[in-house]
Every structure is written in structure tokens, then in C-alpha cells.
Amino acid sequence: MTAEHARLPGTGTVGSRTALLVVDVQNDFCPGGSLATAGGDRVASAIAEHLDRHAEEHDLVVATRDWHEDPGDHWSPDPDFHDSWPVHCAADTPGAAFHPALEPHLPRLDAIFHKGRFEAAYSGFEGHLAQEGQRTVGTGGAGLADWLREHGVSRVRICGIATDHCVRATALDAVAAGFDTEVLLGLTSAVGAESAATAVEQMRAAGATLSGSPVIPAG
Secondary structure (H helix, E strand, O other), X not given: OOOOOEEEOOOEEEOOEEEEEEEOOEHHHOOOOOOOOOOHHHHHHHHHHHHHHOHHHOOEEEEEEEOEOOXXXXXXXXXXXXXXXXXXXXXXXXXXXXXXXXHHHHHHOOEEEEEOOOXXXXXXXXXXXXXXXXXXXXXXXXXXXXXXXXXXXXXXXEEEEOHHHHHHHHHHHHHHOOOEEEEEEEEEEOOOHHHHHHHHHHHHHHOOEEEOOOEOOOO
């Protein structure tokens, strides 16, 4: 622990650093993928540009991704698109890989967290450390909240896919875990306009700061 850190009851070590959380910018959630958002490509490119232009605003950059092996009824041949979904982001497949726009930036990621190996997992805070810098951790690594605290993070800025599902869940968990939370809505892509509006209101009501507007499907 360094001098800049303070301890909050029941939450572990928290400091003054800011982390950018890039949520699930994966091929299966972008056009051409099995569970695509219409604006996924656009958001992936915008996040890459943000990393170029605003690197100094973030002490750490962390990415999460769905990494399913056997998530049970989260996958379904007859999905209801609420609790069950088409097969997506199967571990070690092209669909689970990060969008090509992020590939040049992968070396600058401080950590990657995988979630949903054997269950449904929407929030990045359900994930476990899979890679730290260039070191592969494997399965069962630290949880996101503990890792952030251990690295002196008190503030998170969230972007990624999808506004109305994994971004929403990650933001709500970030607030609940005691992090100062901002959602960069302009760097998120939504499944639908109505569900995105509901998600925005839920995040605002929880206490997250919101900036911009999500990319939503036309029509």
C-alpha cells in the first residue's frame, strides 16, 4: 500500500487512480457476429480513437470479455433474448476475440478479465483476471473489484457493448462496490432504443455519471 491509498470499511484498498473499463468489445457483439449490435463496429473504432487521444486521462486500462465454455441455459437454440441467447463468445473462438479495431491497443491493456465460463455473466465485476500485462494468469484469477482496489483505483470510466446489458450491469456493480463511476455512453452500443433508455435511467438512478448518448439501432 502506498501513501496515496486509504482504506474504506469492508471494501479493501482504494486510492486516487482512474481506470477505463472496456466492456466486451468482441467480434460476436459486432456486425457479422452471432449476437451483434448494429453500432458495434462504430463503437469499437471510437474506443480505439479514444485510447489514442485520451491516454493521459486513465491510469489503467482494463478490458472484459465473455468467455463461455458451457454456460448452461444462457445459450439456447431457441433464445428468448432476455435470459437466453444464441451461442456467442465461445472460448478461444474468433467470435470471442476482441474487435480488430482494438488489436493495436492490446499491448497497452493492463489487465483482461474473462467472465461467464460456466454461467451467464453480464457484469465485468463477475469476471476473473485472465491476463495481466503480457502475463497469462489462467482460470480463477482475482475478481475485478479486488484487482482495482489493489491497484489504487477509486474511479472507473466505462465504455463498450452493450449499453443495455453488460455495460449497464458493470456500471451498477461498480457503483455498488463503491467506485466513482462514469459511463461514456457515446462509446457504447445498444441492442435496442427502449432497453437502452431503461438502462440509462437505471444507471443514473444508481448514482453513475453519464456522458454522451449510446449508439442505438436505426428505426
